[in-house]
Amino acid sequence: MKDFxxxxxxxxxxxxxxxxxxxxxxxxxxxxSNIRIxxxxxxxxxxxxxxxxxxxxxxxxxxxxxxxxxDCHYQHGNYQAxxxxxxxxxxxxxxxxxxxxxxxxxxxxxxGRKFAQVIEEVTEDIRKLGPMKQVRRKxxx
Amino acid sequence: xMKKINLAIALGATCAGCDVAILDLNEKILEVFDLVExxxxxxxxxxxxxxxxxxxxxxxxxxxYHGAIRTTEDAKIAKILRQxxxxxxxxxxxxxxxxxxxxxxxxxxxxxxxxxYKDVPSMDNPENTVPLTSVxxxxxxxxxxxxxxxxxxxxxxxxxDYFVPGCPPMVPLIEQVVEVLKLYANTGKLPPKGSVIAGTxxxxxxxxxxxxxxxxFKEFISPQExxxxxxxxxxxxxxxxxxxxxxxxxxxxxxxxxxVGCRGCxxxxxxxKDHGLKMISALxxxxxxxxxxxxxxxxxxxxxxxxPDPLGTFYRFTYGKSLIYKLHSEEELI
Ligand code: SF4
Ligand code: SF4
Ligand code: SF4
Ligand code: FES
Numbered sequence: 001m002k003d004f005x006x007x008x009x010x011x012x013x014x015x016x017x018x019x020x021x022x023x024x025x026x027x028x029x030x031x032x033s034n035i036r037i038x039x040x041x042x043x044x045x046x047x048x049x050x051x052x053x054x055x056x057x058x059x060x061x062x063x064x065x066x067x068x069x070x071d072c073h074y075q076h077g078n079y080q081a082x083x084x085x086x087x088x089x090x091x092x093x094x095x096x097x098x099x100x101x102x103x104x105x106x107x108x109x110x111x112g113r114k115f116a117q118v119i120e121e122v123t124e125d126i127r128k129l130g131p132m133k134q135v136r137r138k139x140x141x
Numbered sequence: 142x143m144k145k146i147n148l149a150i151a152l153g154a155t156c157a158g159c160d161v162a163i164l165d166l167n168e169k170i171l172e173v174f175d176l177v178e179x180x181x182x183x184x185x186x187x188x189x190x191x192x193x194x195x196x197x198x199x200x201x202x203x204x205x206y207h208g209a210i211r212t213t214e215d216a217k218i219a220k221i222l223r224q225x226x227x228x229x230x231x232x233x234x235x236x237x238x239x240x241x242x243x244x245x246x247x248x249x250x251x252x253x254x255x256x257x258y259k260d261v262p263s264m265d266n267p268e269n270t271v272p273l274t275s276v277x278x279x280x281x282x283x284x285x286x287x288x289x290x291x292x293x294x295x296x297x298x299x300x301x302d303y304f305v306p307g308c309p310p311m312v313p314l315i316e317q318v319v320e321v322l323k324l325y326a327n328t329g330k331l332p333p334k335g336s337v338i339a340g341t342x343x344x345x346x347x348x349x350x351x352x353x354x355x356x357x358f359k360e361f362i363s364p365q366e367x368x369x370x371x372x373x374x375x376x377x378x379x380x381x382x383x384x385x386x387x388x389x390x391x392x393x394x395x396x397x398x399x400x401v402g403c404r405g406c407x408x409x410x411x412x413x414k415d416h417g418l419k420m421i422s423a424l425x426x427x428x429x430x431x432x433x434x435x436x437x438x439x440x441x442x443x444x445x446x447x448x449p450d451p452l453g454t455f456y457r458f459t460y461g462k463s464l465i466y467k468l469h470s471e472e473e474l475i
Contacts (some may be wrong), residue, residue, distance in 0.1 A: 050417040052464050070434065079433040086441050091421065091451040095247065097468065132460040 006060040010037045010119075011046045015073040016108050017065030022122040023112030031116035032123040035063065042066065043104075044077025048088045051102055061101045061126035063118070068106040084135070098129050146326050148280055149193060149201040150232075151182035151222045153215030154242045154292060159233040160184040162309035163233040169316065176322055177203075180225075193221055200228040203322065207309075209235040209242040209461065210293045214286035223299040228331065230318070231295040234308035234406050239461015240418075241308070246466060247452060254288075256456050290449025294462050298432035304337045307408035308458055312390045314339055340390025343410055344403055348394040350375045358427040377427060380456065385415070389418035406458050415464040417455030 012018040018039045026125060035057075040046060043066025051062045059103060066078035082104060089099035103122055107115045148162070164170060164185070179186060180201050181193045204226030210216050223229055228448070234240040245253060258264065258271045275284045294303055303321075305314055317338050330334055332338075340347065341410060352375045362380040374384040376397060383402035385394075389410050396403050409416040429444065448454050460466050 010165075028438075048421055049464065052415070052418060052468060056468050076430070076433065079430075080426050083428050083441060084422060084439075086430075087448075088418070088420050088423050090445050090448070091355050091417070091455065091465070094451050095468070103207065103363060111397065 004127060004131060006034050006123060006129075006131070007028060007058060008035045008061040008126055009054040009059045010035045010063040010065060010113065010120060011040050011069060012063075012065040012140070013040055013043045013045075013073075013077070014039050014106075016067035017043075017105070017115070019109035020065075020107040020111045020115040021089070022140070023109065024115045025112075027112045029112055029116045031119040034123045034126075035119050040075050042072060042076060042077035043081035044079075046081055046084075048084060051085075053090065055101065055132055058132070060129070060132045061103070061122060063122050064102070065107050065115075065118075066104070068108055071108065071115055080086055097132075100125060101129060101132070127134045144178060144326060145178045146322055147180045147200060147323075148177040148203045148307050149179075149183070149222060149226060150202050151193070151218050151408060152184065153206065153208035153219060153295070155233070155235070157184055158311040159207035159235075159420055162233075162307075162312070163315060166222075166315055166319070167320065173319060173322075176319070176326055182218065190218065190221070193218075193225060193410070196397040198224055199227050202325070203228055203230060203390050205230045205232045206295050207232040207236050209239050210289065210295060210298050214284040216289065216298050217286075219298050221293060228302040229295075230303045231301045232305045232306060233310055234306055234408065234458040237304050237306045237462070238293040238408050239292050239294045240458050243294075243459075243461025243466075244453060246291045246461060252256065260423045292461060296343070297463075302334050303332070305388065306337065306339055306407045307392065307465055314391055323353070327473060335428070337389070337411065339407055341411065342390045344385040344388045344394060344397070344407070345375075345396060346392050347390045349373075350374075350394075350397060350399050351370065353378060355430075356427050357429060357431045358424060364400060364402075372400065376400070376402050377424075382424070384416075384420050384455075386423040387416055393417045402446065404457050405455075408459050408462075416442030416459040417451075417463060420455050 012021060019036060019077040043064055046064050054062050063082060066081055069078060085102060085104050089102055093099040105118045107118060156253060162264055180196060181188050204222045206219055206229060207220055210219060231237050254271055259269060272285055274280055274287045305318060307314055321332060351373055356378045358377050359380045361382055364381055367379060371379060381402045383397060384405035385397060385403045387409055388403050388405045389407040391407050405416060409419055413419050452460060456463055
């Protein structure tokens with residue numbers, strides 16, 4: 001397991017978390033390269049299907065990043081994402097998939113350092129969980 | 142004089158509710174008898190599998206199959222039906238999506254046989270008797286079909302031409318099927334392959350309940366916990382879980398009319414690959430929106446924890462055909 005490098009898909013909202021990731025980059029803050037970032041307009045755009053599809057296609061974990069509560073560019077998107085992901089994690093848990101593979105975080109455009117920290121944490125958490133046991137399937141979506 | 146249609150109705154892991162639904166056509170069933178020649182329908186008439194086997198290939202015009210594929214026998218019958226039929230119809234939620242039997246595809250830590258024959262509290266089985274596929278008694282070998290690892294939709298085993306969902310399909314849908322048969326008998330024409338004989342929109346669109354502009358779904362409550370139900374208002378703002386927003390129309394709100402939330406037996410609409418995730422999306426966008434800002438994580442967890450069985454709630458009929466199920470199955474490597 002020592003060599004296991006988790007693959008993590010990050011859905012980041014363009015207005016806050018993605019900008020935060022950008023800042024981390026331009027400030028030359030180091031963080032693990034395990035995350036593959038996909039930019040979305042808002043964390044509320046993240047359909048649970050995205051998460052399941054990512055896990056099904058070989059991701060070991062999924063991170064959803066949005067603006068801090070109250071700061072969403074579309075007002076309610078991050079609240080919606082929070083409820084959606086919470087319920088979805090309950091389903092994953094019921095099915096025996098570690099719910100901690102899916103995580104939500106709030107990172108603002110000014111929080112480059114926090115972004116790097118979150119990525120470090122998430123990478124370590126997923127590394128502990130080990131690879132997704134399930135085998136990759138044809139993408140049928 | 143129109144030619145009679147050769148019809149076969151075969152079954153797999155079924156509760157036979159689908160057969161009863163056909164008989165629910167009442168006097169309309171007489172029309173069916175005028176229209177078709179039954180080549181196989183073991184539930185209602187005296188047919189044996191050999192009767193189906195004896196037919197020439199494609200001798201059956203329309204082959205209907207209900208029930209999931211649970212045993213090797215189910216799969217065998219499905220394959221024979223395919224070979225003998227020009228078109229095959231998956232009839233009922235079980236044949237369409239795996240239905241309720243497919244809930245057993247959940248990855249139990251324990252073997253399903255142990256659970257059912259040894260460990261359920263109601264089981265008293267000190268000798269650990271379990272069904273075997275073959276046993277010898279006085280030198281005579283008795284056999285039973287083997288159980289497959291998963292209960293699957295018909296489409297996983299054979300090519301399917303038409304889909305009639307529902308648990309069981311409702312009389313108006315079966316009447317539509319009869320119309321299709323009539324047209325076929327008269328003109329030889331059939332709908333495009335892959336057609337789903339049911340509505341195309343969601344149930345909410347045909348449900349007569351009024352939908353307020355803003356809906357906030359409070360916590361999950363059971364119908365018996367509601368003091369007084371508003372018979373005209375959408376069920377969601379009343380706290381009754383209803384799968385209408387994610388479910389295909391076609392039943393005319395059979396359950397919602399009776400103040401019971403839709404459980405999703407018609408499955409999702411076209412293009413939706415995962416009924417449950419769609420419903421989770423729809424439901425959580427309404428969940429306690431009025432207090433979303435004040436709600437803490439703990440409060441949210443508490444509300445969500447009120448769903449005791451997310452699988453049975455969101456995938457009661459469609460687990461066997463969901464994307465989430467495929468997170469588990471280890472076949473079909475790429
Ligand atoms: S679809 Fe419903 S009625 Fe038909 S066999 Fe399955 S459980 Fe029974
Ligand atoms: S959610 Fe249910 S009760 Fe409300 S409109 Fe839709 S189908 Fe009708
Ligand atoms: S309301 Fe829902 S569960 Fe009831 S018959 Fe219609 S589709 Fe099926
Ligand atoms: S725009 Fe950032 S969460 Fe909605």
